[in-house]
Amino acid sequence: MTAAKTLIIGIGNPYRGDDALGCLVARGLATKATSEVSCVEHDGEPASLIDCWQHMERVFLIDAVSSKAEPGHIFRINLTQQVLPEEFNLYSTHAFGIPQAIELARVLGKLPPNIHFYGVEGLSFAAGQSLSAQVETAKHQVIIEIMNILEIKENHEQTQGA
Amino acid sequence: MSGDTSGKQKDTRTIKVDYLARVEGEGALYLKIQGNTLEEVKLKIFEPPRFFEGLLRERKFTEAADITSRICGICPVAYQMSAIHAMENACGARVMGSLRELRRLFYCGEWISSHTLHIYMLHAPDFLGYPSAIEMAKDFPEVVERGLQLKKIGNEIMKLMGGREIHPINARIGGFYRLPSPEELAGLRERLMHARDLAFETVKWTGTLTFPQFSQDYTFVALHHPDEYPMNEGRIVSNKGLDIDASEFEAHFEEQHVEHSNALHCVMKPGDKSYHVGPMARYAINFDTLPDEIKQAAQAAGLGRACYNPFQSIIVRAVEVLYAVTEAIRIIDSYTAPKHSAVDIKPRAATGFAVTEAPRGLLYHRYKIDDHGLIENANIVPPTSQNQKMIQDDLSRFVLTCIEQPDEKIQYLCEQAIRNYDPCISCATHFLKLKVDRQ
Numbered sequence: 001m002t003a004a005k006t007l008i009i010g011i012g013n014p015y016r017g018d019d020a021l022g023c024l025v026a027r028g029l030a031t032k033a034t035s036e037v038s039c040v041e042h043d044g045e046p047a048s049l050i051d052c053w054q055h056m057e058r059v060f061l062i063d064a065v066s067s068k069a070e071p072g073h074i075f076r077i078n079l080t081q082q083v084l085p086e087e088f089n090l091y092s093t094h095a096f097g098i099p100q101a102i103e104l105a106r107v108l109g110k111l112p113p114n115i116h117f118y119g120v121e122g123l124s125f126a127a128g129q130s131l132s133a134q135v136e137t138a139k140h141q142v143i144i145e146i147m148n149i150l151e152i153k154e155n156h157e158q159t160q161g162a
Numbered sequence: 163m164s165g166d167t168s169g170k171q172k173d174t175r176t177i178k179v180d181y182l183a184r185v186e187g188e189g190a191l192y193l194k195i196q197g198n199t200l201e202e203v204k205l206k207i208f209e210p211p212r213f214f215e216g217l218l219r220e221r222k223f224t225e226a227a228d229i230t231s232r233i234c235g236i237c238p239v240a241y242q243m244s245a246i247h248a249m250e251n252a253c254g255a256r257v258m259g260s261l262r263e264l265r266r267l268f269y270c271g272e273w274i275s276s277h278t279l280h281i282y283m284l285h286a287p288d289f290l291g292y293p294s295a296i297e298m299a300k301d302f303p304e305v306v307e308r309g310l311q312l313k314k315i316g317n318e319i320m321k322l323m324g325g326r327e328i329h330p331i332n333a334r335i336g337g338f339y340r341l342p343s344p345e346e347l348a349g350l351r352e353r354l355m356h357a358r359d360l361a362f363e364t365v366k367w368t369g370t371l372t373f374p375q376f377s378q379d380y381t382f383v384a385l386h387h388p389d390e391y392p393m394n395e396g397r398i399v400s401n402k403g404l405d406i407d408a409s410e411f412e413a414h415f416e417e418q419h420v421e422h423s424n425a426l427h428c429v430m431k432p433g434d435k436s437y438h439v440g441p442m443a444r445y446a447i448n449f450d451t452l453p454d455e456i457k458q459a460a461q462a463a464g465l466g467r468a469c470y471n472p473f474q475s476i477i478v479r480a481v482e483v484l485y486a487v488t489e490a491i492r493i494i495d496s497y498t499a500p501k502h503s504a505v506d507i508k509p510r511a512a513t514g515f516a517v518t519e520a521p522r523g524l525l526y527h528r529y530k531i532d533d534h535g536l537i538e539n540a541n542i543v544p545p546t547s548q549n550q551k552m553i554q555d556d557l558s559r560f561v562l563t564c565i566e567q568p569d570e571k572i573q574y575l576c577e578q579a580i581r582n583y584d585p586c587i588s589c590a591t592h593f594l595k596l597k598v599d600r601q
Contacts, residue, residue, distance in 0.1 A: 043326070043327065043328045045317060045327050045328055047310045047313040047314045047317060048314060048317055048327060050310065051310075051314060096279060096283050096284070096295075100283075100294075100295070100296060103296045104295065104296050104299055104306065104310075107296055107299040107300050107303070107306075108299055108303050108306065108307060109303075
C-alpha cells in the first residue's frame with residue numbers, strides 16, 4: 001500500500017448492462033482495499049464529482065465507454081496529462097457531464113495531482129442485463145491492474161470472485 | 163455545436179445547425195431566408211420518442227412516480243411530484259402539513275440544482291462571449307466556483323429528500339419512505355445560510371450582464387397560489403385571463419404532431435396559439451407572493467414586476483434560486499416531524515390530474531386508474547413541449563433583428579435565443595441541430 005489518499009470512483013448505472021462496469025469495479029476493490037483507499041460508486045453528477053475527489057492525492061475513475069472499439073477493450077488515460085476523447089460518448093445530464101467536470105476541475109485547479117481514467121468499451125447498455133462476457137473479463141483485469149498499482153496483495157481466485 | 167452554411171443561389175442563404183450545444187438532448191434548427199425575409203423556421207427534434215405513457219399502462223399506481231422520474235435526469239423531482247399529486251387526486255386524497263412542506267423542500271432542491279446548472283454552465287457563457295463554461299472559468303474562476311457551490315446545495319437537498327441526487331427514489335404516494343432526521347436538517351440549514359449569500363450574489367451578478375433588446379408580448383401560463391410562490395399546487399393562470407383547475411388542462415391546451423419534430427407541440431385553444439411557461443411566466447404571475455427582500459433584489463438587478471425579454475430569463479432564474487434557498491430555510495425552521503413518513507392511500511377507479519412547476523415550467527400529468535390501482539392510460543405534457551412553438555415564434559421575430567448579419571452570427575444568436583428557454587429535449591420527446599436556407 002503506497003497511497004495515503006486514494007479514491008476509486010466507479011461511475012455508471014448498475015442496472016444498465018455494461019454501464020454497471022464502474023460500479024462493479026468499485027465494489028470489487030472495496031472488499032480488498034485498505035482503510036487508506038476509499039471506493040465510491042457515483043452517478044457522474046459533475047458538481048458532486050469534483051467535490052468528492054477534493055483533497056485526494058490519487059484518483060482512479062472507472063466508467064464504461066461507447067466508442068465503437070472492440071467490446072471489452074480497456075482505455076487507460078492519465079487525465080493529469082490528457083483529456084477524455086470526445087468519441088467516448090460518456091452520457092451526461094443536460095450537456096454537462098464527466099468530461100466537462102474533469103476539464104472544469106482542471107481550469108479551477110481542482111483536479112487531483114494524479115488522476116487516471118479506466119474506460120471499458122461496452123457491448124450492451126440495455127436495462128436489466130448483466131455485464132457482457134467481454135466486459136466481465138475486462139472488469140477483472142481492471143481490478144487486478146489497480147490492485148497492482150496500489151500494491152494490494154491478494155490471490156487471483158479471490159479477485160475472480162469480485 | 164457543428165453546422166454548415168451554404169447558398170443555393172446568390173440571394174439564397176442556408177444556415178443549418180446540426181447539433182445545438184448546451185441543451186439537453188438532440189435537436190436541430192432550420193432557417194429558410196429569401197433575401198432579407200425569413201420564410202420558415204423549424205425547430206427539429208429528432209431525439210427518438212420514448213413512449214413513457216405507453217409503458218405506464220397496466221403498472222401499479224404506486225409505480226408511476228419512479229417510472230416517470232426516469233424521463234429526465236435533471237428534473238426528476240418534478241415528474242415524481244406531478245405523478246404523485248395526480249394519483250392522490252385520483253384517490254381523493256390531499257397530503258397536508260409537514261409532509262406537504264417536505265415535498266416543497268424537495269422541489270426547492272431541484273430548482274436550485276437545475277437553475278444553477280443552466281445559469282452558470284449553459285447560459286452565462288452566451289453573455290460573456292465564451293463557447294463553454296470551461297473557457298469562461300479560465301477568466302472568471304470565482305464565478306464558476308460560486309455556481310458549483312450553489313448547485314451542490316441543491317444536490318444535497320435532493321439527496322436528503324430523494325435518497326440520491328439523480329432519479330431519486332424516496333418520494334411516494336402519501337409522503338416519503340424515509341423522513342430526514344433533525345440532525346440532517348440542521349446540517350443542511352447551515353449550508354443553506356451560506357448558499358443564501360451565494361444566491362444573492364448570483365442575482366446581483368446576472369443583473370450586470372448585457373442583454374439584446376427583445377421584449378415580446380408573451381402569454382405567460384403558470385401555476386398561481388394565493389399564499390406562496392407555486393411549486394406543487396395552484397390553479398393554472400395566464401396573464402391574459404385564463405384561470406383553470408388542472409383537470410381542465412386538456413380542454414384549454416392541445417398537443418399537436420408536427421412533421422419535423424418527434425416532440426408534440428402544445429398549443430393554447432382556441433386558435434392554436436403559442437404560450438410561454440417557465441421562470442418568466444411564474445415570476446410575472448406570482449411576483450406578489452415573493453418575500454419583500456427578494457422582490458427588492460430582483461428590482462435592483464433590473465427586473466420589473468414582470469420580465470418580457472427572454473434573454474433576461476437568466477436573472478429570473480437567479481431570483482428563483484434565491485427564493486428556493488430562502489424557502490428551504492423557512493421550511494426547515496418551521497418543521498415539526500410528522501407522526502408517520504406517509505399516509506396510507508387506497509386506490510379507486512378514477513382519473514387524477516396534477517400540474518406542478520418543473521424548473522422549465524408547467525408539467526401536466528393525467529392518469530386513469532382502476533379499482534385495483536392499475537393504470538389504464540396516462541398523459542404527460544412536459545414544459546419543453548409547451549414552449550416549443552413559443553421558441554419557434556421567438557426565433558421568427560428574433561432572426562429579423564439580425565437577418566443582415568453573416569450566417570455564422572445568426573446561427574450563434576439563434577442558439578442563444580433557444581437556450582433562453584433551457585429546453586430539455588429529452589423531456590420533450592419524451593429535442594437541437596440549425597439549418598438556414600437562404601433563397
